[in-house]
Amino acid sequence: MYGNTGKVIYINCSTGKTEIVSLDEDVYKNFIGGSGLAAKLFWDYADFDADPLSEKAVLILINGPLAGVPLSGTSRMSAVARSPLTGALAESSCGGYFPPQLRYAGYDGIIISGKCTVPSIIHIAHGSFNIVSSEELWGKTVGEAYVKIKEQYGERSRTLIIGPAGEHGVSYACILSDAHHAFGRCGLGAIMGSKNIKAIVIEPHKTIMKYFEEQKVKSLIKELTPRIKEYIISQVLHEFGSAGNLEGHMYTGDVPIKNWTSNFNEEMAEKLTGSTLTEKYLTKTGTCAYCVVACKRIVKVDEGPYSIPEGPGPEYETVAALGCLLGSSDLAAVCKAGRLCNEFGLDSISTGATIAWAMEAFEKGDLTEKDTGGITLRWGDMPTVIDTIIPSIARKEGPLGQLLSKGSRLAAKSINNNLIKYTAQSKGLEAPMHDPRGGGHGHALAYAVSPRGACHVSTAMHFMETGACNYPEIGFEFDLEALTDEKKPETMVLATAIGSIENSACFCQYADRSLTFAEMVGILNAVSGYHYSLQDALDAGWRIYHLKRLINHRFGLRACDDALTERMLEPARDGEPQGIMINFDGMIQRFYELMNMDNVEGVATVDTLHKYGLEQEAAIVWKKRK
């Protein structure tokens, strides 16, 4: 086998049983790796009746086939499970330095089931792995645990760690890699916590990778690296971070403000944008393994109430979720709130969105001090957010902490179903910080049909609609108008395949923006020997998408769950998109039609599933239905 090792670690934390699962080449070719292969393994290993935080639940981490190749944006992995936040398929992708080490250790991934009797870590070293009790780490923040682990296992060890939020089962707890890079979404940290796993630690291994075409890989790396570095998007990312275009997004109406009640705020545009972050607080840039873009921020706030020592700084989603969405243009406060989320192991998007929901509900009188335990919620009140709300969510403390730790949809339901109207989510996953009403109507479709819920990275729509990519080799050379539905369902068909490929081959959607589709497939073939034609690669992307939809169907989700909330579809009240309506129903029905999906069941027709080789899976889902 090339690129991949064909071996996945299996650990049952309850029994202590460990084994190496060997996978056939065909499985890789059909499901690529990363999130596609993880979804396939989830299908094979999951107990579909299990509660996401129960002993029976599984958590699967799988490398992309290119992890370990010294090319920007390719050393990444995906994690898959059932989400405690949504009840649907959870998936999240992460870069950093862990994935290449796992590959060099000889493994493509880890399947974790069961529950350890005491808090533990999974330790991988010298090609072997075991569970080690680590009660002393339980209760520690991500940063504290990281320091302790480094002391014990060496400076060069790489880590995946959960914080107190994961330990307490907060439904949107995340997993941090080396205390900086995150498997941010869907509550994967809570699943790790429910298994009593505080961390996964890997010690450095010798760099060994076997490529299908050694020379070709080397020459592709040489050719693509300078292009990736010089690409305009890479330059913005390097200089100003992913928040570099916050100002630009603001003027298109893409940035949701005060819980999606506004689409424009000039002061926030200036005070929160990436160049301001660079000027005021950046001390240095950070990066993922082998990436020349280096979009990560290391920041320090020297003085004032929000001072923080040098450490990971906020990226775009965090700045918008903990700034714009909460009605604050205080960048120092955003840095501190973002740092707290990291330390507690909380997804900053869901944290910001859930607090913003509560602020609006409180303002309208639908949430009262009785519900919040006497805490007053006010737009832009960052001292309360930082000192009280975030810590109480992370520890599920008090009525407010308990309420908000459920995420916005469940929190709303637990007070009054009517309060769902203030939420901005799909399938229970809080939407990222791109408002389809201004950012592009295709985003609305992408959020709705994404298997994990409102997400702008599970498909390539975000970049296709904003004009950041162009793939004439597979028929995508449309000039899309952001604020219409024109050609969006057609684009979405391609976007699902490309997104599945990006998340399964684990290409970073920033670093590899300048690559053509043919180049992405070319490097994949040269490393792993998949022999994909462009059509084969697209088919693999659609196969993966349909499989994920089947998984959701087994969890009880149907087409009616591909919905956006009232707030996300009402006409924008100000800014560039003011008053414009999204033709959501038209787009989604056309998308189902083009994808040969049943518009009630929300999955592909039997014939379509057969076309992608999903006969057994189709038999289970469609038979169950009959």
Next chain:
Amino acid sequence: MGKYYKDTEELYTIYGYFLDNILKDPKIGSKLAKAGIVIKFVYTDPDAEITIDLKNPPKKEGYYGTFYLGKCDIEADVWSSQPADHSHRFWHGLENPIAGVAKGIIKQGGKVTAMLKLLPVIKPTFQQFPIALKEMGREDLIVTK
């Protein structure tokens, strides 16, 4: 030759009038000046070159920067090259510059991030460009969607 400009002189006449307006506009001009850079625009069909100096003290009183039509010796911090027709549509707000780069229509070099920062600032000028054309009696060059 492109669709909109019959020759270089015509392009200079139109851009000269337009730039004169925006570089003395207190709201837009003052924000542009904050960039502190020299930008060179290179056009094809017709071939032309325009340099906007937002770095050195403005040559004329009441202006926030200086522009030069045709080749000039001032060293640019950033340059951008594109067909004149594409630029004409851009100033109407009808072209996405990121898509232009992705498709290879626009080529750029130097401090491109500094130039990108100007995009939100120049957005209001998209309304002014057709107005300028009208003032010049060139309604025939106004482009609609």
